[in-house]
Amino acid sequence: MSEKFIKNYLSNWQLYVFLIPALVYIVIFAYVPMAGVQLAFKDWDFRAGIWGSEWIGFENFERFFDSYQFGSILWNTISLSLYSLVISFTLPIIFALLLNAFIGTRYRKLIQTVSYMPHFISTVVIVGMLLQIFNPRTGAIGNLFLALTDKVIPDVFANPDAFQHLYVWSGIWQSLGWSSIIYIAALAGVDQELHEAAQIDGATRFKRVLHIDFPSLLPTATILLILAVGNVMDIGFEKTYLMQNNLNISQSEVISTYVYKVGLTIGAGDFPFATAIGLFNSIINFILLILVNYSAKKINNNSLW
Template identity: 35%
Template sequence: MENKLSLNTNLKAIRKSEKRKGYKIPWTLHLMVLPAVLFVFVFSYLPMSGIIMAFQDYKANLGITGSPWVGLKHFRYMFENDYFVKIIWNTVLFACSKVVLNLIIPFTFALLLNEVRNMGFKRSIQTLVYLPHFLSWVILSGILIDLLSQTGIVNQFLMSVFGLDKPIFFLGDGTWFRLTIIFSDVWKEFGFNTIIFLAALAGINPALYEAAEVDGAGRFKQTLHITIPSLVPMLIVVATLALGNVLNANFDQVFNLYSPMIYQQGDIIDTFVYREGLLSGQFSFATAVSLFKSVISLTLIVISYRLAFKVAGYRIF
């Protein structure tokens, strides 16, 4: 008993000394991080002083210091506005659909790609599917507008092969626009998201497959009882961390594809803030909406990291 107590005491002393050394020795690493910290402080924290506008009736000629205070007026108007409920629904619909599909499809694709034995073919396929991730939505939106227009190649193909009477208005009809937004985002990102699961697959102990093969298990049984259970912890981590993006529906994508005729079905919080703030000059109201989104997103991020730690033992600090 005394030996165990002394051993525990020694271990605690060693850990404390390692922690002290860890904070004293790598000062060069902290110096390397300093430019990034300054960049974040200047461009992310200093602008937060503009949050004050959400509680003011901001006038550009008076500035923040001279504009009159109105308290929670803009927040009350926000929740009383029926259109705000619609953009909340659009945002959650887009974001949740993308999160779910960007989990299921990369997970399934990683399992299928893992079964390919020709390494050259496997790497070629992997490169092709994650290449769209590196293209901006400005470029992809132009391509999609040409492809999905009423005279585009997609409608010509559907009309010639399936005999449609008239072309589908992909970017002008609310229902088709929602489907286009969701599936074009999945097409762009699923290849890059697959890398996470391929990395997890590379960490599976090969001895498990060898033992299963000796026991007579085929590839399907090995996938079912070894590969999938080994990927589930990573799937849980990715899913829980994705909770923080429930109110992020990708401004770049929606802004470059939508039009006034489908505002009711395609408008999201970020595009609404852009129009109200920069185009209409309603700076205080736009700031209130953006602050509401930021508070909800921060809450969801904290919850998701706590869930990731409790369920899968994932933590950053």
């Protein structure tokens, strides 16, 4: 421990005391549970416990890789994750740029407030709203389609091909405004003298957005992209599970819902198998995080470390 750190600690010990609750929380809920990862390599015996169960190596992983569902589950997870990542990452940036270019301050604040509101609606309520709106007979869309065509609209939730679109775009409606906050804050810090100089040189509003506003967002966007890619395999379990049914399960079954079913549902309870799948998912996320962080550092020298 360096002398510089000791002096810093002695002069600011009160701040380090405030860190203790956060550190205790992280240790208890993030690091202590890591001991349970060994369950992925064992044949679980309730009487022997985690430490006393028989070590079986990579058998649980091999079971998952050899499963007939492995290909479809992995593809559903990756395709839905990338679809969601592309849309949910680009649209908040575009929304922030458009909002920043909006002239009327009063209307800009109104748009911001309205766009933030869906973020505070719970996932259960969002899915309930979707079920009501797209109900073929009693929903708003169903009634409108019936009035225009005198036919009953097909059930969207029964169509596997519609699941990903419904999942992603309902998520955009819910999170667009909230996700754009950090970009709006970054744009607020742009030196206005740059815009004034560009105006004197004859730059249009679009050119100023393209050459001043957008480059100012790149460092923030890069960090957020790295963090998003690090969680690319973690599809939101709650929303996916609530939107899932027997008719769309071919497209809606992802790793998170599969882990729940094989590990926690009644009659399954295969804890080692579920742990192995979850560990596989985390390893993929970790590898992607390292690769994207390394690439970002090489390309524009912006990275997490």
